[in-house]
Amino acid sequence: MLFNRQLIFLYFTLAASVGYLVTALSLGAPIAESGLTPAFFPTLIGGLAIVFCCILILQALRSGPEADPVEEGRNYTHVWVVVAIFFYIVAFQPLGYFLSSGLFVFALILLFSKFEKLLQKALISAAIVVVAFIMFQQLFGVRLPTLWG
Template sequence: MLLNRHLIFLYVTLAVSVGYLISALRLGAPTSESGLTPSFFPILLGATSITFSCILIVQKLRSEPEEKRQSEPANYTHLWVVVAIFAYITAFKTVGYFISSGLFVFVLIVIFSSFEKFLVKAAISAAVVVVAYVTFQQLFGVRLPTLWG
């Protein structure tokens, strides 16, 4: 079936991603003679979002019909992700990049995996946050808020 609530959500996500990419393309060229420009990351993010949205739509279209999966318990992962994003946005400027991003990445990992091996997940979260910090600070020259000022 081409329309159900999951597919409609994926179609809306794809449409928003396309709109985001179009907006990002209006920022200018992603590279210049001196290297990457500020539009590089938004363009990369928009293109990646479109790619993953299309992959998810194809997977959903190929999956078994909803009638066969009615016995499965309700899964509210999407709502938990929205709550996590809202909390992250709220906490970002207040507690700084490291704490808010570390907790956000950790929560997303836990949401999409099992509730075990918390130390490994915490280490992965810390590594992602440090790599992203170095990338933004060194590559893009973006100053991220910190708790200490």
């Protein structure tokens, strides 16, 4: 079947990814003479989103029609992810990159895993935030806001 809830969502995601890639490409060449440009990362993300979305669509089409599984209770994780993204955007400038990103990554990890080993998850969140900071500062030359100015 070419249309079910999962496939409609994947088609929408594919269309949004194509739009994102087109917008990223309008920023200019991702690689210039002196190295990477600000358009590199958005172009990479857009291209990867399209590739992975196509893979998911092919997998869904190959699996064939399935009966809708009986829901064991609604899972509102997708709503909580949107709420977390909203609060991340609001908190980014006043709290700075480290605090807002650390809380955001920690919240996402908790949303998609069990509520245990919190110290380990906090350390993983901190490592992700530090690696991303180094990548943006050193590789892309992007100055991120910090709490201390």
